[in-house]
Amino acid sequence: MNGEKPLTSPLFPHPTPGTPALTGGRPGTPPLAREGRVGASGQQDAGRRPFVVAIDGPAASGKGTLARRLAEHFGFAHLDTGALYRATALLVLDESGDPADPAAATAAACRIDATRLTDPRLREDAVAGAASVVAAMPEVRSALLDLQRDFAANPPGSAHGSILDGRDIGTVVYPTADLKLFITATVETRASRRVQELQDQGATVIYETVLQDLTERDARDSRRQAAPLMAAPDAEIIDTTMLDIDVVFERAAALVARSLKEKGWQ
Numbered sequence: 001m002n003g004e005k006p007l008t009s010p011l012f013p014h015p016t017p018g019t020p021a022l023t024g025g026r027p028g029t030p031p032l033a034r035e036g037r038v039g040a041s042g043q044q045d046a047g048r049r050p051f052v053v054a055i056d057g058p059a060a061s062g063k064g065t066l067a068r069r070l071a072e073h074f075g076f077a078h079l080d081t082g083a084l085y086r087a088t089a090l091l092v093l094d095e096s097g098d099p100a101d102p103a104a105a106t107a108a109a110c111r112i113d114a115t116r117l118t119d120p121r122l123r124e125d126a127v128a129g130a131a132s133v134v135a136a137m138p139e140v141r142s143a144l145l146d147l148q149r150d151f152a153a154n155p156p157g158s159a160h161g162s163i164l165d166g167r168d169i170g171t172v173v174y175p176t177a178d179l180k181l182f183i184t185a186t187v188e189t190r191a192s193r194r195v196q197e198l199q200d201q202g203a204t205v206i207y208e209t210v211l212q213d214l215t216e217r218d219a220r221d222s223r224r225q226a227a228p229l230m231a232a233p234d235a236e237i238i239d240t241t242m243l244d245i246d247v248v249f250e251r252a253a254a255l256v257a258r259s260l261k262e263k264g265w266q
């Protein structure tokens, strides 16, 4: 699917400054990404196109932290695709629109580019709530699709690989990803980790409130009609409930290294 798309006009400029939502590859990495192409067999040549890692999982599963660490370790570019839905929601709110209005949300989604992914307000609760509303709209999802596929196939900074994390990367956005990871944990564990994270930032939080919020977000993400949260059949599932983040990183890094080797990148 991705190999058939024209990839001539990247929506993300090269190079792109590092941001929490989007980071480029290591300076000096081979410019394989720019040479991504489809071989005579119809398949992309190993070593000529970027290596793509899809990471999916529920909210607060640790997939974002993992994606960032893997990207840094392997010199890959990283895109937090949740930021695209958050940026869409923020744009609607900034223009006093209604995030539940599909026309307003789709028009906003069509205006998203890398420059909109750096706004610190993307992390606010109101924006997260509106993001889950716009993310349920098929028109919004399809408006953001090319942008995600383009990032994967043409990673900024001449990175030789890309890592996208979200809910539907392995199932919808990039079903031909070289490696798919599904990162999960019980909702109670995720709530405890989120409480700790917020407390570390100096916030006063109540565990039960966070637990309820995550339970509701899980339900919205999993039950929606359009691209619901689910593990791809060929995804490697890592349940982090009993695992420390360093162990999760080691396991995931070993899977990436094995896949790179199997596919002739190393």
Ligand code: DC
Residues within 6 Å of the ligand: 059, 081, 082, 083, 085, 086, 128, 131, 132, 133, 135, 136, 165, 166, 167, 168, 169, 221
């Ligand atoms: O991961 P996050 O909390 O930043 O995601 C924000 C919202 O976007 C959340 O409701 C899930 C949704 N989302 C999605 O539907 N598909 C993605 N690939 C990424 C996020």
